Amino acid sequence: MTHILLTICARGGSKGIPGKNIKPVGGKPLIAYTIEIANQFADKHNARIILSTDSADIKQVAADYGIKTDYIRPAYLANDIVSKVDAIKDALLYAERTDGVTYDYILDLDVTSPIRTMHDIEQCMERIKAVPEALTIFSVSPCGRNPYFNMVEEKPDGFYGLVCPSTFTSRQSSPKVYDINGSIYVYRRSLMEREAPRAVTDRTLVYVMDHLCFDLDEPQDYDYLAWLMDSGRLKL
Numbered sequence: 594m595t596h597i598l599l600t601i602c603a604r605g606g607s608k609g610i611p612g613k614n615i616k617p618v619g620g621k622p623l624i625a626y627t628i629e630i631a632n633q634f635a636d637k638h639n640a641r642i643i644l645s646t647d648s649a650d651i652k653q654v655a656a657d658y659g660i661k662t663d664y665i666r667p668a669y670l671a672n673d674i675v676s677k678v679d680a681i682k683d684a685l686l687y688a689e690r691t692d693g694v695t696y697d698y699i700l701d702l703d704v705t706s707p708i709r710t711m712h713d714i715e716q717c718m719e720r721i722k723a724v725p726e727a728l729t730i731f732s733v734s735p736c737g738r739n740p741y742f743n744m745v746e747e748k749p750d751g752f753y754g755l756v757c758p759s760t761f762t763s764r765q766s767s768p769k770v771y772d773i774n775g776s777i778y779v780y781r782r783s784l785m786e787r788e789a790p791r792a793v794t795d796r797t798l799v800y801v802m803d804h805l806c807f808d809l810d811e812p813q814d815y816d817y818l819a820w821l822m823d824s825g826r827l828k829l
Contacts, residue, residue: 597640597718598688598696599631600681601660603704604671605648610812614646614704615654618815619822619829624651626707626829628658634714640700641692645684647671664688677701678792682785699780705809706776707829709802717779717800728784730798733771734806741767771799774806 603614603624615622635642644655647666655661664687670680685699700718702709713732721730738744740756742764748754761767773792777800784790805827809815821827 594639595698595722596694596696597638597698597700598685599635599640599642600645600684600699600701601627601631601642601655601704602645602666602677602680602684602701603648603651603655604646604666604680605651606671606673610809610815612650613809613815614648614651616815618819622654622658623707623809624654624704625658627702627704628655628660630709630711630714631702632659633711634700637711638718641688641694641696643684643688645680663691676789676791678780678790681780682790685782685785695782697782699782699785701778701780703775703778703808706774706806707809708804708806708827709776710804713800713802714777717777720798720800721779721781724798726796727798728781728794728796729792730779730800731792732774732777732802732806733799734774734802736770736772739764739767739770741770771801774802775808776802776806 610616614624631642634640642660643664644652644660644662645664645666646652647668664684666680667683670683681699681701685696689695717730717732721727741759741761744756745753746756759767778792784794807814809818
């Protein structure tokens, strides 16, 4: 039997958009969309869900939608500079101690990137299971800019050049690159044994979404998502 721990990480502090994880979108808190699909996946695949938060308000909203937990994210894992994977690992170790189970995979669904389907999640799980050497897989989206062609950075001499120096003459002929959209991450348990586990490794796969997906970082992102939903162009 495959043991899957599904993590939902939602810290309370957000400087850009205060309270973003429980900010109303389309008539309910943002976190509700992730909880709903997490519950569907857990019911179908016998997965265990754990909420990682340092906020009593988020904990209460999550409980209203069926996710209750005694776990509280430590303060040292709830600031702006801590790696999310470190927070996930702490929640994993707590769940394993509590449940008496060693989980095979950790499936993380990001609250602020809610445009995903059950098919997306299941495809990520199937693909990492099919490649035993793979340590992680995450969802990505095609991007309009390319570091080999039309993205520049400042060089040591103060002048600017391509991020990845090349001789490509068009974006179409350049190597394909993708945006990490932050919606779905799957980690094999063995990754967490590394000294500094991270999502991007030397054995990482990607799942390219064939539909709109974006992370909600700025106030206008929420306005855009609300417009998509209110206009009927998107249903979550």
